[in-house]
Amino acid sequence: MIKVRDKWFRILIVVLPFLLVIYANKIYLRADTAKILRTLISLACILLITEGNRFIIYRSRAQTWLKPPFRIWAVIVAGLAYSTVVLALSTFIQVNFLSDQVDVTVHIKSGVTINNNQIAVGLWGYAFFNAFFAFFFLLVGFETLYHYAKLRYTEKENEQLEKDKLRAELNQLKGIVNPHFLFNNLNSLSSLIGENPVRAEAFLDELTKVFRYLLRNNQTELTILGQELQFIQSYYHLLQTRYGNGIDLKIQVDKKYEEWLLPPLTLQLLVENAVKHNRLQKEHPLNIEIIAATGNTLIVRNTIFKREGLVESTGFGLQNINARYKMLNLPGVSIEKDHWHFTVTIPLIEPRADGQQVTEPGLMPVSS
Structure with a gap:
């Protein structure tokens, strides 16, 4: 089992967005109830997206039936869908939190300006737009950490196998x-x-x-x-x-x-x-x-x-x-x-068709 050391990465990608939320809400200037609640909802959203996508990315590697090309596409679809739903739910709650009437349409400005007019997007468009960037940042981060951990694990495993090999040779020598x-x-x-x-x-x-x-x-x-x-x-x-x-x-x-x-x-x-x-x-x-x-x-x-x-x-x-x-x-x-x-x-290992006795690259040839 490969253990990925991603604790500090997870802390970083939760703390930095949370600090941006605090700055955007200016909660440090005037911390009223509504701002505090919106900030807490944002924190919960950040945690859910981070840990949820981490679970999807790592869990997919445990599914042996998911072959590499298909796995990455399945992870992208699942991760984007999950992140979009979480962001949409979080945004919906925050927009309607202080409203007596619930607005299910939720018009949100996209930040894209055409002819001096900002284009407004719906709740799902806004959620997907933000989920896209958040998810792919997490995907790159967690995949990089996993491959690094796998490389370290393989190195340690090869070292252990080399030790086992040497111990085996020594014990065989002692046996005779x-x-x-x-x-x-x-x-x-x-x-x-x-x-x-x-x-x-x-x-x-x-x-x-x-x-x-x-x-x-x-x-x-x-x-x-x-x-x-x-x-x-x-x-x-x-x-x-x-x-x-x-x-x-x-x-x-x-x-x-x-x-x-x-x-x-x-x-x-x-x-x-x-x-x-x-x-x-x-x-x-x-x-x-x-x-x-x-x-x-x-x-x-x-x-x-x-x-x-x-x-x-x-x-x-x-x-x-x-x-x-x-x-x-x-x-x-x-x-x-x-x-x-x-x-x-x-x-038993089948000999190669070319008559050579080595079945894996880098192995020593067998004595005749």
């Missing part, structure tokens, strides 16, 4: 290169060297692939799904070496989606979260499925078998993924949870 990860995998490698040198060599190869992928893709915005799936297979191999039959990964992705795009290390974050929050036992293995679904989405689903004791959930994993999608002006992931499964649905 943390002491526990290194210790566990090096310990597994040490055991395999003595027991099964062939498996140790394969394990070391997969560990190398994991680190290579991390270094090559941690600074990119997007990567192709095929590379991400290859990486997650290597990551799964490390987990399976440690947990054995306590974890099981199934991938059901049609080859046509392998060239589609997603933020790198997205699958690793989701698999890591599943391992972190669930028990991995032969009797109750952690089943993880990666499935290409309708609507060009990828479903990552895991069974729920909570670890004993409290496992702190920071929520950084999903927040990081959502932050990366937000930076690409795309909807984030959706989450569903029931008694048996935790499901995350990830949007």
Whole structure:
């Protein structure tokens, strides 16, 4: 929600006209009852026109069905109509305030002189003439303030997204290169060297692939799904070496989606979260499925078998993924949870027809 700081502008456009009304009525010279009441009516009119048009202008932006060209015309019509009615009502009350008979015609001089004669206009002509200038002054003022506020909001949002991106990269780096990860995998490698040198060599190869992928893709915005799936297979191999039959990964992705795009290390974050929050036992293995679904989405689903004791959930994993999608002006992931499964649905990004992997200007190219 964009917050427009227009307090001083609103005060200014109420105070200045009100001072002009006081000067025109010369209330400072002789403040009789009629002048005071007319001045108060003018103040109410100024407030109603200012706040009413502010509401119309800002409220129109919340209506998603009002497209930009149509919105401005709708605002002009609504604002002019509203301002004209308020001014007409205010003028009518003031002109007839001290009169015993109400004059519904209300002849008012326009200030336009032709052949030394001032043209008289009716109540509605006078009200529309003044409403025209008042409304367009307010329209320009409030629209300018809104666009300035939007610019500031966008700058702050981009700064926050950049911070989220950096935090995401840091957390992803920690997720792979943390002491526990290194210790566990090096310990597994040490055991395999003595027991099964062939498996140790394969394990070391997969560990190398994991680190290579991390270094090559941690600074990119997007990567192709095929590379991400290859990486997650290597990551799964490390987990399976440690947990054995306590974890099981199934991938059901049609080859046509392998060239589609997603933020790198997205699958690793989701698999890591599943391992972190669930028990991995032969009797109750952690089943993880990666499935290409309708609507060009990828479903990552895991069974729920909570670890004993409290496992702190920071929520950084999903927040990081959502932050990366937000930076690409795309909807984030959706989450569903029931008694048996935790499901995350990830949007896949269609590659450009020219074969380039970048979908938004200014994004870094994806590593091949």
